[in-house]
Amino acid sequence: MRAASRPNPLAWVDRLAELLARLGGLLVVIIALLLFGEVVARYVFHAPTIWTQDIAITLQVWFTYLGMAYVLRKRELIRITAIVALLGPRLRQLAEGFALVVILLFSLMATVYGWDVVSESIRSGRRQPTILELPNWVAELPVTVGFALLSLQSLAELIRLPFRPAPTFNPGGEHATKGDEQ
Numbered sequence: 001m002r003a004a005s006r007p008n009p010l011a012w013v014d015r016l017a018e019l020l021a022r023l024g025g026l027l028v029v030i031i032a033l034l035l036f037g038e039v040v041a042r043y044v045f046h047a048p049t050i051w052t053q054d055i056a057i058t059l060q061v062w063f064t065y066l067g068m069a070y071v072l073r074k075r076e077l078i079r080i081t082a083i084v085a086l087l088g089p090r091l092r093q094l095a096e097g098f099a100l101v102v103i104l105l106f107s108l109m110a111t112v113y114g115w116d117v118v119s120e121s122i123r124s125g126r127r128q129p130t131i132l133e134l135p136n137w138v139a140e141l142p143v144t145v146g147f148a149l150l151s152l153q154s155l156a157e158l159i160r161l162p163f164r165p166a167p168t169f170n171p172g173g174e175h176a177t178k179g180d181e182q
Helices: 009-043 052-066 068-073 089-124 137-163
Strands: none
Touching: 009 052, 009 068, 009 137, 052 068, 052 137, 068 137, 089 137
């Protein structure tokens, strides 16, 4: 008889980050379709919409913040490696841990303050100063959601850190090819 597998919270965080990143990718497609539709409406039918820009910008905010945890998980956040690349494996791992702690602390702070902003917007009924006058919280909520997930992902990466080899950096740059390393 097979033992019941326990849920893996780290894998759950990874799956959630991937799901939200895919949702962000879908939002990019929707934005492209909206903007294409706007071009057709404006230049073919001479009937521009009044809502496309507001919706496209709001969706851009959403896809940007929904992808942060996935980018951290895939190790594709912007980083400066000029000095860290010169360190030995143990110090590189410590530097990685320090960076993850900073990301975690900043993300927790952004989540808490972001939720305060969202709550205040909901309470006061603030609206965007645009034609559609969307509620402000619609564009503020992704900041809170994105940083909350980034907090979880950075915590998951911190937990995994001691069980992984030290990060390596290509002296030719993050995207250098094999031939560029010489």
